[in-house]
Amino acid sequence: MSNSKNDSKNRKSGKQAGRLSEDQIKENFSDMHPPLTASQAYIEACRCYFCFDAPCTAACPTDIDIPEFIKRIQCGNLKGSAHKILEQNIMGGMCARVCPTEELCEEACVRNTHEEKPVAIGLLQRYTTDEVIEKKVPLFNRKPTTGKKVAVVGAGPAGLSCAHRLATLGHQIKVFDRNKKAGGLNEYGIAAYKVLGDIAQKEIEYILEIGGIEIKNNFQLGVDLTLDQLRDDFDAVFIGVGLVGVNPFEIPGEAVDGVADAVNYIADLRQADHKSDLPVGDKVVVIGGGMTAIDIAVQSKKLGASEVTILYRRDQANMKASEYEQHYAQINDVKLRFCSSPKQILSEDGHVTGIEFDMTEVDPDGNVAKTGKTYRLEADVIFKAIGQTLLAEHLGESAGGPSIEDGRIAVNDERKTSLDNVWAGGDCVAGGEDLTVCAVQDGKLAAQSIHTYLQSA
Numbered sequence: 001m002s003n004s005k006n007d008s009k010n011r012k013s014g015k016q017a018g019r020l021s022e023d024q025i026k027e028n029f030s031d032m033h034p035p036l037t038a039s040q041a042y043i044e045a046c047r048c049y050f051c052f053d054a055p056c057t058a059a060c061p062t063d064i065d066i067p068e069f070i071k072r073i074q075c076g077n078l079k080g081s082a083h084k085i086l087e088q089n090i091m092g093g094m095c096a097r098v099c100p101t102e103e104l105c106e107e108a109c110v111r112n113t114h115e116e117k118p119v120a121i122g123l124l125q126r127y128t129t130d131e132v133i134e135k136k137v138p139l140f141n142r143k144p145t146t147g148k149k150v151a152v153v154g155a156g157p158a159g160l161s162c163a164h165r166l167a168t169l170g171h172q173i174k175v176f177d178r179n180k181k182a183g184g185l186n187e188y189g190i191a192a193y194k195v196l197g198d199i200a201q202k203e204i205e206y207i208l209e210i211g212g213i214e215i216k217n218n219f220q221l222g223v224d225l226t227l228d229q230l231r232d233d234f235d236a237v238f239i240g241v242g243l244v245g246v247n248p249f250e251i252p253g254e255a256v257d258g259v260a261d262a263v264n265y266i267a268d269l270r271q272a273d274h275k276s277d278l279p280v281g282d283k284v285v286v287i288g289g290g291m292t293a294i295d296i297a298v299q300s301k302k303l304g305a306s307e308v309t310i311l312y313r314r315d316q317a318n319m320k321a322s323e324y325e326q327h328y329a330q331i332n333d334v335k336l337r338f339c340s341s342p343k344q345i346l347s348e349d350g351h352v353t354g355i356e357f358d359m360t361e362v363d364p365d366g367n368v369a370k371t372g373k374t375y376r377l378e379a380d381v382i383f384k385a386i387g388q389t390l391l392a393e394h395l396g397e398s399a400g401g402p403s404i405e406d407g408r409i410a411v412n413d414e415r416k417t418s419l420d421n422v423w424a425g426g427d428c429v430a431g432g433e434d435l436t437v438c439a440v441q442d443g444k445l446a447a448q449s450i451h452t453y454l455q456s457a
């Protein structure tokens with residue numbers, strides 16, 4: 001990534017649009033893992049040992065039969081290969097781009113023990129699914145209509161996966177989403193360099209091709225209608241609302257220009273026609289230790305910030321972002337600083353100028369204690385990437401809503417909530433992994449359980 005303008009001695013502090021040219025930004029945001037050509041895909045497919053009881057399949061949260069889909073690439077049967085993937089994971093196109101494969105299927109690949117590199121499962125998955133999604137190749141048939149109606153709240157990976165499976169089984173689905181566009185974080189959250197073009201919307205178009213799914217946008221549960229109304233009007237309800245609340249910072253001085261929520265900025269970035277129009281800080285500080293912190297930091301750098309630092313209150317071993325993600329941030333010139341807990345925001349005339357941190361130490365049980373030492377960093381933009389929360393009040397928590405556990409919806413193994421005809425899945429449920437692929441699996445499991453319920457109702 002070239003940042004020639006960053007070297008300028010005349011850089012302006014504060015938020016500025018156009019720190020880099022649109023062409024430079026395009027180059028910086030080029031595909032993180034470019035797609036395979038046909039011959040590369042064939043050669044990569046030939047590296048697979050086609051293991052019996054394949055560990056990669058066991059490591060995939062959606063149970064894709066990985067050796068079988070790879071074998072079909074080797075035989076030139078791309079349609080059959082895509083079918084193997086999409087029958088288990090209808091969002092296999094997005095997952096191929098966003099799954100942390102280094103911690104899932106590719107980590108389990110036996111090639112890791114013999115050689116240095118696992119089979120590139122994610123790229124092979126992308127190779128085959130792109131073809132059918134792009135050409136809208138029909139791979140699934142809808143069963144005769146059952147006359148049963150299901151409401152799905154949230155058009156993110158969990159909701160759309162549930163909707164597709166239920167539609168395939170012949171039920172009629174209405175999806176409600178508070179956003180202008182469907183897709184949830186696939187459309188508004190995932191880093192722009194992982195999902196180039198309009199793959200998120202193309203995948204949704206592919207999903208809707210099955211028929212029997214209607215999406216109603218700009219419609220918010222808890223505002224435009226209640227869960228009780230949905231439970232009365234539909235035979236079953238699936239809740240896949242994700243986490244749209246933001247954890248408060250709760251440090252003095254927060255309410256000044258330049259302190260922003262990372263997820264909102266990432267959404268603006270994903271929706272921008274011209275990324276060079278987005279205002280970017282020169283010295284950017286990111287508070288947090290997860291994937292969102294890495295994404296906002298790397299993207300700030302790619303937009304032209306000269307100094308980007310992620311600060312995390314625990315030590316590196318406790319950071320939620322994987323080693324791979326930390327490495328990716330570092331090779332993009334993002335600094336990582338640990339054991340630093342935000343103490344107060346510094347500002348002048350209503351604009352942020354810096355931040356003061358308490359230095360901390362972490363004991364072997366992960367408890368954090370302040371050391372009594374502090375330090376300051378200059379900043380013209382500070383991003384909060386300290387996690388999202390469930391807006392439980394939208395579910396009618398105090399008036400007969402589903403049971404809540406650790407701030408999220410409690411579900412059983414079939415993703416059924418405490419309420420009679422209500423299921424839930426994805427980020428909004430307790431005990432999950434907060435990954436796209438896990439949300440897709442939740443939606444699928446819930447759909448199977450809803451189908452069984454509807455058959456006996």
Ligand SMILES: Cc1cc2nc3c(=O)[nH]c(=O)nc-3n(C[C@H](O)[C@H](O)[C@H](O)COP(=O)(O)OP(=O)(O)OC[C@H]3O[C@@H](n4cnc5c(N)ncnc54)[C@H](O)[C@@H]3O)c2cc1C
Pocket residue numbers: 098099100153154155156157158159176177178179182183184185186189190191194219220221222240241242243244263266291292295394425426427428433434435436437439
């Ligand atoms: C910045 C960021 C980057 C990420 N990067 C990755 C990544 O690289 N790889 C990965 O695997 N995972 C990543 N994740 C996590 C992943 O995006 C989520 O785990 C996944 O999107 C969860 O899907 P979901 O359907 O549960 O929720 P969401 O995708 O959040 O979708 C929820 C939907 O519900 C709608 N909604 C919310 N409330 C209401 C309401 N009251 N009424 C109607 N509709 C409502 C929302 O508008 C939204 O469309 C990232 C997350 C973030 C925040």
Ligand code: SF4
Pocket residue numbers: 059060061062063064066089092095096099101104105106121122125437
């Ligand atoms: S869905 Fe994700 S984890 Fe599963 S095989 Fe595909 S890339 Fe790997």
